[in-house]
Amino acid sequence: MLSADDLELFVTVGSSASLAAAARTLGITPPAVSQRLTHIERKLALRLVERSNRGLKLTSDGELLFKRANEILLQFTRMEDELAQRGGKNAGVLRVVAPLGFGRTYVVGLVIDYHAAHPDVRVDLNLSDRPGIGLATACDILIQIGELRDSEQVATVVAPNRRLLCAAPAYLDRYGAPSMPADLRDHRCIALRENDEDVTLWRFENARGERINVRIEPVLSSNDGAATKALALAGAGITVRSEWDVAEDIAARRLVPLLPGWKLPDADITAILGRRGERAARVDDFLGLLRRSLRPVPWRQRGGQVAG
The missing domain is CATH 3.40.190.290 (D-Maltodextrin-Binding Protein; domain 2)
Structure with missing residues (x-):
């Protein structure tokens, strides 16, 4: 039987371009990721990931596990939310995903400020080199740059970007x-x-x-x-x-x-969230802080409006 740790690892692997990228996200070594992934495959007696020099590709079984694991982890989060709300706390886990460069420049400091204001909330920040829409179901807020693809998630533009x-x-x-x-x-x-x-x-x-x-x-x-x-x-x-x-x-x-x-096509900064009726207060609090941090638009304040 798979554990919650197994599911979290597999979701991270499935959302990453390579084992090395997954290892950076998880804070462990690539051999450790490979070993744990092999252990999961042996538990299920299924091939879940195809590995090659070009990166990772989920098999059909892997795609199914990725989808179901995201759903299960989301249910865990909702349960934590309900219990926290019963206790009158803004608590639980806030999972944020952002692109590497933008995340280092604009999101890390934001997480520090947010945690100082909400010390009971545990923040899990994933700076990904592949922050695609597939990660949206595994987090509370996915910060994306560029064109939005079809999604069932709620999306809102938080800052213009060319x-x-x-x-x-x-x-x-x-x-x-x-x-x-x-x-x-x-x-x-x-x-x-x-x-x-x-x-x-x-x-x-x-x-x-x-x-x-x-x-x-x-x-x-x-x-x-x-x-x-x-x-x-x-x-x-x-x-x-x-x-x-x-x-x-x-x-x-x-x-x-x-x-x-x-x-060229604009590449606005967008926050992708869960469905509005299912969001916890901590998510809206972080979204509000994100919006305020990008108004006025910092790159247009420091660099000026770029002609083009």
């Missing part, structure tokens, strides 16, 4: 700047692999509503936003980054926004 095409002055001095989106096919581009998106298809729209999709062939790519920005700052190529991440660099001229007549 995607910006940019490069360092050193790159532009050497290779010049593109004048049209199609010119990017002849430039050195840097791609960020995240959220299972088609990261080599860059979509542009101008003020007249004309749309151009450009399929780039990246010379460099990474699954880490900090790495792609570091490469761009070093003059290695042109990249697409979130406004929250590069506004200060653009204001300081370390990066230059490109194609001012064209814009």
Whole structure:
């Protein structure tokens, strides 16, 4: 029989791009994750995960366990909520998931402030390199950047955020700047692999509503936003980054926004939550604190409104 610890581990594995990523989330070593995962598979006499050099993929049995485990863990949380409410406490566990870079910059400090105000609430913060919609059922608040996919969860935009095409002055001095989106096919581009998106298809729209999709062939790519920005700052190529991440660099001229007549799809900061009737008070308290922390929008205060 599987334990609650088994279910929590499997949900973390199923929500991660690799065993190493799951290990970072759980605070244990990758061999320990592999050993515990193998133990779960032996208990059930089922193959749950396919492992390869490209990462992890759940089998059909693994997909079923992932779904049911999320449901069971959610029931545990609801039970804790009901018992806490009977005692008149804002207590229990608040599970928050956020992207790595944004989470380190804007969410960690928020968790510190929240816990100081609500010391009876245990906060579980998961900074994920793959914070996709599948994690929403395993947490109370999933902070996501970018386009929302279909979901049964309640979603609310907490701050505006643009995607910006940019490069360092050193790159532009050497290779010049593109004048049209199609010119990017002849430039050195840097791609960020995240959220299972088609990261080599860059979509542009101008003020007249004309749309151009450009399929780039990246010379460099990474699954880490900090790495792609570091490469761009070093003059290695042109990249697409979130406004929250590069506004200060653009204001300081370390990066230059490109194609001012064209814009990429917005990537607003969104909080995805459980259904409204099922939310505990601690969730609404954290959501309110998150909204207040992003008003006025901090990256537009420090970096100024970025032209584009």
